[in-house]
Amino acid sequence: MFWDLPYWPRTYIQTVCVSFVIAALGMPVVLYALGRAGVVDAVAHNKIHDRPIVRGGGIMIFIAFAVAVLLPNYRENPMKGVMLGAFICLAVGAIDDIRGGIPAAWKFVTLVAVTIIMSRYGVDLHVFKFYPLDLALTILWMVGCTSAFNGLDNMDGLAGGVAAIASGIYLIIAVQAFWVAGTETSLSWFGLMAAGLLGANLGFLIYNFRPACLFMGDAGSFFLGFTLAALGVMGEYTPNRLISCTIPVLILGVPIFDFVYILVARIVRGDTRTVREVLEHCATDHLSHRLVWIGFSQRQAVLIIYLLTLTLGVSGILLRNSTGLLDSVLGLLQSLSIFAIVVVLMAAAAKAHQKAEKDRAGK
Numbered sequence: 001m002f003w004d005l006p007y008w009p010r011t012y013i014q015t016v017c018v019s020f021v022i023a024a025l026g027m028p029v030v031l032y033a034l035g036r037a038g039v040v041d042a043v044a045h046n047k048i049h050d051r052p053i054v055r056g057g058g059i060m061i062f063i064a065f066a067v068a069v070l071l072p073n074y075r076e077n078p079m080k081g082v083m084l085g086a087f088i089c090l091a092v093g094a095i096d097d098i099r100g101g102i103p104a105a106w107k108f109v110t111l112v113a114v115t116i117i118m119s120r121y122g123v124d125l126h127v128f129k130f131y132p133l134d135l136a137l138t139i140l141w142m143v144g145c146t147s148a149f150n151g152l153d154n155m156d157g158l159a160g161g162v163a164a165i166a167s168g169i170y171l172i173i174a175v176q177a178f179w180v181a182g183t184e185t186s187l188s189w190f191g192l193m194a195a196g197l198l199g200a201n202l203g204f205l206i207y208n209f210r211p212a213c214l215f216m217g218d219a220g221s222f223f224l225g226f227t228l229a230a231l232g233v234m235g236e237y238t239p240n241r242l243i244s245c246t247i248p249v250l251i252l253g254v255p256i257f258d259f260v261y262i263l264v265a266r267i268v269r270g271d272t273r274t275v276r277e278v279l280e281h282c283a284t285d286h287l288s289h290r291l292v293w294i295g296f297s298q299r300q301a302v303l304i305i306y307l308l309t310l311t312l313g314v315s316g317i318l319l320r321n322s323t324g325l326l327d328s329v330l331g332l333l334q335s336l337s338i339f340a341i342v343v344v345l346m347a348a349a350a351k352a353h354q355k356a357e358k359d360r361a362g363k
Contacts, residue, residue, distance in 0.1 A: 008178050008188055011072050012171060015195035016202075019068035023060055023203025030060040031207065031214050039098055041215050053212060056097045058220020061160075061200045062090045065227075069196040079189040081121025082230045085114035086223045089146070093222035107222065108143065114226065115142040123234050127241060142229050145252055148259030149225030150218065155288045156210035158302050162254060162309050163224045164201040169251050169313035170194035170231050173320060190231060197227060210299045228252060237320050243328060250316035250335055254309045257339055258287045261346060287342065290349030293356070311338055 005013075031054055034040075040052040066083065092110045096102045115138055118124070124131075124138040153159035174191025201224075207214040216224070232248030249256060262285060266272045271283070291301035312335060319331040 006178070008191065009175060012175065012191055012195040015068045015072070015192060016171075016199040018071060019064040019196045019199030020203045021199075022067055023064035023200045024206055025203075026060045026064060027057060027204060027207045027214060030057055037098075039217075041217070053215050055215040055217035056094065056219050057204055057208065057214040058090065058097075058216040058218070058223060059094055061204050061216060061220050062086065062223055064200040064203060065193075065196040068199060069193055072192065074189055074192060076189045077121045078123045078234055079193065081118040081123045082193065082227060082234070084121075085118045085230065086227045088114050088117075089226040090219055090223040093218035093220065096222070097217040097219050111143045111146055111226070112139055115139045118142075118230060123230060125233055125245075127245065138233060141233060142226065144259070145229035145232065145256065146222065146225035148252070148255040149228065150221045151259050151262070151286060152255040152288075153216060153221040154284070154286050155298055155302055156212040157205055157208050157299075158288055158305060159216060159221055159224070160201045160205045160208050161302065161306050163228060164198055164205065165306060165309045165313060166228055166251050167194045167197035167201065169310075169316060170228075171198060172317060173237065173247075176317075176321070187236065190234060193227070193231060197224070210302070225255075243319060243322075246332070247316040247320055250312045250319065253312040253335070253339070254287070254305055254342075257342060261343070262286055265350075285350075287346060290346050290353070293349045293353040294345070308338065308342065 034056045035054045039054060039056050041055040042052050066087075069079075069083070088110065092102070092107060096107075115124075116135070119135055119138060125134050125141065127137055128134050149159065149163075152162060171191055171194040174187040174194060177187040178191070204214075204216065204220075208216065229248075229252070232252060237244045237247045265285070266283075288298075288301045288305060291304055292298060296304065315331055315335045315338070319328060319335075322328045322331055
């Protein structure tokens with residue numbers, strides 16, 4: 001029955017399986033090698049793990065992803081651009097993991113550079129139909145999404161799980177496009193890359209879900225954030241440009257919203273006052289941490305964020321498939337309602353945390 005499937009659905013299944021197996025079997029090798037090399041994430045006041053954990057699992061996520069995606073010998077220019085950018089991000093992230101940190105400005109420059117390179121392969125937004133403006137908007141999207149995903153990597157299983165869910169949503173969209181068209185579409189390579197990311201992250205989660213024995217590190221969060229953002233740029237979701245731009249925002253809604261909310265909150269509180277402080281500030285005040293503040297365990301907090309990511313992703317699928325203005329408006333209202341719930345949760349958690357800190361100080 002499997003071999004009776006059309007080429008692309010069959011290839012997607014193969015890609016998920018290959019990347020999963022490579023990641024699952026290769027992680028112990030990476031864990032041992034990096035552990036021996038002393039590449040570990042130490043305990044610190046701005047982190048929540050209570051023992052040193054080996055970091056750099058993102059290297060094997062990339063290897064599993066790249067091998068699985070390149071096996072079908074599909075070489076479209078946009079795919080080449082994304083793969084090249086992902087590799088550069090991986091290399092910079094790996095240097096960060098091994099050295100124990102590099103200036104945030106270097107990462108920013110890297111993201112701008114790889115986005116420009118990627119655009120030369122045809123991967124950029126086409127909102128204004130004027131290249132300089134479209135390139136500037138693409139850079140803003142790529143830098144913002146990658147930074148947001150990097151910040152999301154703050155709890156066992158969180159970044160890997162969200163990446164797997166987002167990749168799965170992207171893959172569903174590619175499969176839908178194939179079944180509707182009945183043949184290869186512009187989303188075929190898009191689905192191939194989503195399948196590779198899905199399998200690789202599922203293989204990684206075996207070792208990263210709480211209690212984690214391996215972190216993806218910046219090698220993983222940097223390249224995954226870039227790749228997921230790049231898929232958001234290239235996906236030709238619908239002829240309606242407004243809806244087409246909204247869909248990837250929903251799919252990556254949790255890391256984007258968390259990043260923007262925390263960024264604004266830190267500026268309002270006065271925790272960050274300069275651009276450098278904004279880029280380099282690291283603290284335990286993200287959505288995941290706030291859910292723990294109001295009584296959830298770390299595992300429960302991660303599962304709640306999985307659910308939010310899945311719900312917003314499904315909203316993106318429904319929005320893409322909407323056939324009229326009313327359907328689109330209802331889909332957007334549903335998504336805004338989810339974001340409103342998250343705002344209430346984050347604000348309530350902040351108040352509860354402040355009260356707990358005052359009570360501790362009073363004692």
